[in-house]
Amino acid sequence: MDTSPYYDFENFEDVKKLFQNNFEDKNFLTLLESTYRDYKMALYSNAGFWEPPFPKAEKIDYNLNFKIKIKEPFKIIYYSDSLLNLFIRGKKISLIKNSSIIDLIKKLNSGEQLQKEAVFNILDISWNLDIKKYVLDIFFENHIITVDYD
Numbered sequence: 001m002d003t004s005p006y007y008d009f010e011n012f013e014d015v016k017k018l019f020q021n022n023f024e025d026k027n028f029l030t031l032l033e034s035t036y037r038d039y040k041m042a043l044y045s046n047a048g049f050w051e052p053p054f055p056k057a058e059k060i061d062y063n064l065n066f067k068i069k070i071k072e073p074f075k076i077i078y079y080s081d082s083l084l085n086l087f088i089r090g091k092k093i094s095l096i097k098n099s100s101i102i103d104l105i106k107k108l109n110s111g112e113q114l115q116k117e118a119v120f121n122i123l124d125i126s127w128n129l130d131i132k133k134y135v136l137d138i139f140f141e142n143h144i145i146t147v148d149y150d
Contacts, residue, residue, distance in 0.1 A: 042091065045074065064150070
């Protein structure tokens with residue numbers, strides 16, 4: 001938290017360092033356009049609701065068999081640049097670019113119900129199980145999927 005006086009902008013250098021890689025080559029109009037795109041995609045991903053839900057405290061029990069399905073009427077919206085930018089229930093989440101995540105998103109957005117093993121098989125074969133669980137945990141804690149235990 002910046003507790004310096006209102007007229008002291010020295011701490012802006014710290015903020016600037018955080019964003020420099022993302023914004024140093026962009027002009028104001030480009031920055032405004034990307035901000036508008038992200039705002040609109042976040043809003044649409046939450047079916048027009050302004051406020052995203054609080055993250056779930058509940059966790060998926062990976063010891064049990066289960067099926068997952070996207071919560072209607074929501075969709076996961078995304079675009080790729082240097083990262084894979086997901087918009088889930090009004091939140092932007094950036095992950096490494098990987099086509100297997102996009103494959104999973106397309107199946108979920110189609111309304112398909114997927115078994116746990118099918119999900120793990122869709123996600124990149126080179127990933128260990130913890131990475132695959134992490135992707136599912138992101139979806140679950142942000143209220144975009146339901147988990148039905150067998």
